[in-house]
Amino acid sequence: xxxxxxxxxxxxxxxxxxxxxxxxxxxxxxxxxxxxxxxxxxxxxxxxxxxxxxxxxxxxxxxxxxxxxxxxxxxxxxxxxxxxxxxxxxxxxxxxxxxxxxxxxxxxxxxxxxxxxxxxxxxxxxxxxxxxxxxxxxxxxxxxxxxxxxxxxxxxxxxxxxxxxxxxxxxxxxxxxxxxxxxxxxxxxxxxxxxxxxxxxxxxxxxxxxxxxxxxxxxxxxxxxxxxxxxxxxxxxxx
Amino acid sequence: xxxxxxxxxxxxxxxxxxxxxxxxxxxxxxxxxxxxxxxxxxxxxxxxxxxxxxxxxxxxxxxxxxxxxxxxxxxxxxxxxxxxxxxxxxxxxxxxxxxxxxxxxxxxxxxxxxxxxxxxxxxxxxxxxxxxxxxxxxxxxxxxxxxxxxxxxxxxxxxxxxxxxxxxxxxxxxxxxxxxxxxxxxxxxxxxxxxxxxxxxxxxxxxxxxxxxxxxxxxxxxxxxxxxxxxxxxxxxxx
Numbered sequence: 001x002x003x004x005x006x007x008x009x010x011x012x013x014x015x016x017x018x019x020x021x022x023x024x025x026x027x028x029x030x031x032x033x034x035x036x037x038x039x040x041x042x043x044x045x046x047x048x049x050x051x052x053x054x055x056x057x058x059x060x061x062x063x064x065x066x067x068x069x070x071x072x073x074x075x076x077x078x079x080x081x082x083x084x085x086x087x088x089x090x091x092x093x094x095x096x097x098x099x100x101x102x103x104x105x106x107x108x109x110x111x112x113x114x115x116x117x118x119x120x121x122x123x124x125x126x127x128x129x130x131x132x133x134x135x136x137x138x139x140x141x142x143x144x145x146x147x148x149x150x151x152x153x154x155x156x157x158x159x160x161x162x163x164x165x166x167x168x169x170x171x172x173x174x175x176x177x178x179x180x181x182x183x184x185x186x187x188x189x190x191x192x193x194x195x196x197x198x199x200x201x202x203x204x205x206x207x208x209x210x211x212x213x214x215x216x217x218x219x220x221x222x223x224x225x226x227x228x229x230x231x232x233x234x235x236x237x238x239x
Numbered sequence: 240x241x242x243x244x245x246x247x248x249x250x251x252x253x254x255x256x257x258x259x260x261x262x263x264x265x266x267x268x269x270x271x272x273x274x275x276x277x278x279x280x281x282x283x284x285x286x287x288x289x290x291x292x293x294x295x296x297x298x299x300x301x302x303x304x305x306x307x308x309x310x311x312x313x314x315x316x317x318x319x320x321x322x323x324x325x326x327x328x329x330x331x332x333x334x335x336x337x338x339x340x341x342x343x344x345x346x347x348x349x350x351x352x353x354x355x356x357x358x359x360x361x362x363x364x365x366x367x368x369x370x371x372x373x374x375x376x377x378x379x380x381x382x383x384x385x386x387x388x389x390x391x392x393x394x395x396x397x398x399x400x401x402x403x404x405x406x407x408x409x410x411x412x413x414x415x416x417x418x419x420x421x422x423x424x425x426x427x428x429x430x431x432x433x434x435x436x437x438x439x440x441x442x443x444x445x446x447x448x449x450x451x452x453x454x455x456x457x458x459x460x461x462x463x464x465x466x467x468x469x470x471x472x473x474x475x476x477x478x
Contacts, residue, residue, distance in 0.1 A: 072413065124376060134413035137363060137388045149376045150388045154411070172393070174311065174373035 007179060008199055008237070011119060012128035012151065012169050014160075014184035015136065017208040019116075019127075020106040020143060023047050024210075029102040033095070041086055044210065053078040058130065058159045070132035070154050076100050103131070104138035109205065113144050115230020122239035124148045128169050128182070130159050149173075161192035170198075181224070183233065187216060190223055201225040201233055246418060247438055247476070250358060251367035251390065251408050253399075253423035254375065256447040258355075258366075259345040259382060262286050263449075268341040272334070280325055283449065292317040297369065297398045309371035309393050315339050342370070343377035348444065352383050354469020361478035363387045367408050367421070369398050400431035409437075420463070422472065426455060429462055440464040440472055 016022045026047040034041055057074045060066045069077075079100050083091060091099075119125050125148050127136050132154040140147060151169050158164040170177050177197030184190050185205040194200050200223040208215055219226045227233035255261050265286040273280055296313045299305045308316075318339050322330060330338075358364050366375050366386050371393040379386060390408050397403040409416050416436030423429050424444040433439050439462040447454055458465045466472035 120380075124380065126376075132413075133388060133390075133411040137365075137412065141359075141363065141387050146385060147388075148380050149372060149386075151372075155394055172372040173376065174371075 008123065008181050009175050009179040010124035010126060010148075010173050011181050011183050011201075012126050012166075012193075012198075013116075014182070014186060014189050015127050015129035015131055015139070016106070017205055018183065018185040018203055019112045019145065020108050020139065021207070022051065022103070022106050023208065025106045026050065026102055029105065030099060033099055037088075037091075037095075039088060041088075046082065046086070048209070049082060050075070050078055053081070062159050062162055068157050071103070071130055072100065072132055072135055075103055101138075104135050105142050106139055108143040108145060109229070111229040111231055113146075115234060116145060116147070118234045119230065119237070119239050120146065120148065122234075122237070124173065126151050126169065126173070128160075128165070129153065130165075161188055163192060163196050166193045166196050166198060170196075185215070187220060194222065199224045201227055201236075203227050203229065203233060247362065247420050248414050248418040249363035249365060249387075249412050250420050250422050250440075251365050251405075251432075251437075252355075253421070253425060253428050254366050254368035254370055254378070255345070256444055257422065257424040257442055258351045258384065259347050259378065260446070261290065261342070261345050262447065264345045265289065265341055268344065269338060272338055276327075276330075276334075278327060280327070285321065285325070287448070288321060289314070289317055292320070301398050301401060307396050310342070310369055311339065311371055311374055314342055340377075343374050344381050345378055347382040347384060348468070350468040350470055352385075354473060355384060355386070357473045358469065358476070358478050359385065359387065361473075361476070363412065365390050365408065365412070367399075367404070368392065400427055402431060402435050405432045405435050405437060409435075424454070426459060433461065438463045440466055440475075442466050442468065442472060 013019055027043045030046055031043045034043060054074055057066065057078060061068060079096060116125055127147050127150045129136055130153045133150060133152045136150045136152055151172060153159045153165045156164045156168040170180050178199065181199035181201055182190055182193035183201045183203060185203050185208060190200040190202055202220065202223045204217050206215060206217060225233060225236050227236055252258055266282045269285055270282045273282060293313055296317060300307060318335060355364055364387050366389045368375055369392045372389060372391045375389045375391055390411060392398050392404045395403045395407040409419050417438065420438035420440055421429055421432035422440045422442060424442050424447060429439040429441055441459065441462045443456050445454060445456060464472060464475050466475055
């Protein structure tokens with residue numbers, strides 16, 4: 001991609017995995033709460049199961065098998081199920097709510113805060129995530145992430161990778177799809193954005209699924225940019 | 240209002256007039272474009288007529304006499320009418336678009352940038368404006384205003400003072416109405432927010448309508464706070 005691209009006006013960012021390290025934060029916070037309740041649980045497995053359940057539940061919402069519910073509601077439904085499977089009883093609603101809100105307190109990858117700030121000098125920088133508005137707002141405030149605006153799948157009442165979400169983003173920004181670049185660590189997100197005309201940047205996050213994780217990091221020539229982090233992305237965009 | 244209020248989690252800000260000085264910017268920019276076209280027009284009257292027309296058109300949308308259209312579309316429709324009334328012909332679509340986008344480039348009041356930054360340290364600080372998302376995003380970026388999130392009437396497809404707009408804001412933030420304080424220079428905005436349970440802060444902007452303007456600055460004991468600017472508001476909120 002040529003430097004100083006003048007066509008691109010806005011960058012829209014996937015958040016979970018791309019901007020924040022959900023797995024480490026969920027494990028840390030759940031372990032801490034677990035210790036206070038004297039629970040003996042494999043919290044890494046707990047985090048992975050929670051995340052895997054989210055994909056399944058979201059797909060059921062996308063297929064219309066579940067009514068629309070936002071991500072906090074999906075997380076809460078899954079948490080109830082996980083606690084039952086683990087035979088953990090006696091948690092108060094407030095305690096469960098405290099655990100469910102861990103998704104509002106995820107930590108950013110080391111380059112995220114400074115990388116987004118650098119990119120904001122040149123582009124409109126927006127979140128475009130399946131997280132709901134309150135989650136994204138609280139998460140960003142807590143992690144020190146600054147956006148020009150937050151766009152949530154909740155506003156379209158569709159989840160990515162439904163094309164309605166990407167179209168909503170371009171429409172709300174009053175931009176043509178080719179003026180927007182989707183930035184994500186996940187190929188299916190980029191392919192769906194590309195299908196309606198977005199530019200694409202694939203950012204490698206090798207640790208998203210932990211040290212044992214095996215994410216798909218294979219560069220794909222279909223994407224406009226492959227970047228090792230947000231500063232590399234800024235470099236490649238001439239920002 | 241007692242200092243260090245712990246109930247309030249978020250402040251939602253009206254933008255036109257409360258955060259930005261729409262009138263001065265519209266006059267300056269329209270005059271500049273007018274000079275390049277050798278037009279002899281009373282640009283102050285032009286700005287006031289444009290703004291007055293917006294209120295009427297928005298009310299027609301609210302009553303269902305016009306279909307939903309966002310603020311950029313309302314401004315564009317009114318601009319065509321104003322140019323016709325002033326017998327100004329021969330403007331290209333690009334020139335008209337350039338004038339219409341003046342609303343994306345409004346200047347902030349002198350205390351707005353630093354005042355919002357100060358309030359953000361303590362509260363979720365969100366725009367809650369009839370401006371559309373693109374307008375608010377571009378305006379904020381241009382003026383250096385930073386929000387935790389931007390909430391636009393466009394997302395509810397209702398204009399303030401319809402209660403749907405305030406409810407949407409509380410719902411998207413996952414807060415109870417009493418955890419949110421509406422901040423505005425306009426009493427009708429505050430009264431509508433108060434009617435569904437928001438706290439209210441009345442900020443005095445004596446120059447919104449220019450040196451000859453006569454805005455209603457009378458304090459009203461129904462509001463929780465009356466403030467002379469955003470730093471005074473921060474002081475009164477213990478922020």
